[in-house]
């Protein structure tokens with residue numbers, strides 16, 4: 001029997017044009033959600049919107065730039081009005097940049113923090129009043145790098161650690177309002193974000209994180225593995241789950 005946990009619900013997914021965001025759009029659509037899909041990649045958004053159109057109404061798409069505070073705020077405002085209600089917000093848009101720590105300049109540091117952390121805080125601020133009305137929830141896609149750190153991406157790890165702390169703080173602050181906030185920490189997942197990474201000059205390979213060891217998944221997980229976690233945390237099945245951090249990494253960070 002197909003699970004329809006999002007029937008009558010509206011979900012906003014950022015970074016929806018590819019990878020984990022695209023898989024989340026497909027999964028929540030299959031489970032009955034009306035979708036608002038946001039990304040900076042307009043062509044990718046149109047493609048996902050076509051694929052995720054379940055016949056219950058085409059997804060509403062919004063092009064925005066998470067590096068820009070004004071663009072992010074107006075995206076969130078439009079997402080609330082698009083279908084007249086918002087039940088689930090998936091803060092997923094992100095960038096991964098690799099560099100020796102000594103080479104990370106102020107602009108690069110600020111961009112990584114803005115896209116991976118500050119923009120999600122802005123979206124949470126804008127959508128909390130609506131989530132209060134609908135008894136909704138927010139799921140943020142952090143990273144195992146935010147728990148354990150990662151060599152050659154200190155700015156990324158710092159942003160993801162901040163995102164986890166943000167989610168836990170909001171879970172407590174808005175618990176009396178019935179809004180749930182949770183984070184997912186994916187390990188290695190096969191998407192565009194890391195596909196083109198060539199070794200850096202003077203890279204010490206022994207410092208690079210180890211692979212997942214779970215049989216059948218040693219090359220990394222699939223975006224659908226993370227989408228399944230998003231669908232769980234965003235649904236009624238997780239009604240008693242708030243302030244939690246779900247690690248999905250095929251044993252990459254344990255043992």
Ligand SMILES: NC(=O)c1ccc[n+]([C@@H]2O[C@H](COP(=O)([O-])OP(=O)(O)OC[C@H]3O[C@@H](n4cnc5c(N)ncnc54)[C@H](O)[C@@H]3O)[C@@H](O)[C@H]2O)c1
Pocket residue numbers: 014015016017018019020021038039040041044064065066067092093094095096115141142143144185186187188189190191192193194223
């Ligand atoms: N793939 C992995 O191994 C992995 C591991 C841990 C965490 N994550 C996290 O998962 C999330 C999704 O990443 P993914 O792996 O699907 O990669 P991806 O590159 O396929 O998707 C990221 C999406 O974010 C969008 N985006 C990037 N910058 C943006 C901006 N300034 N404004 C609006 N949209 C923007 C991109 O256009 C893209 O559609 C990210 O937050 C990433 O940090 C990924």
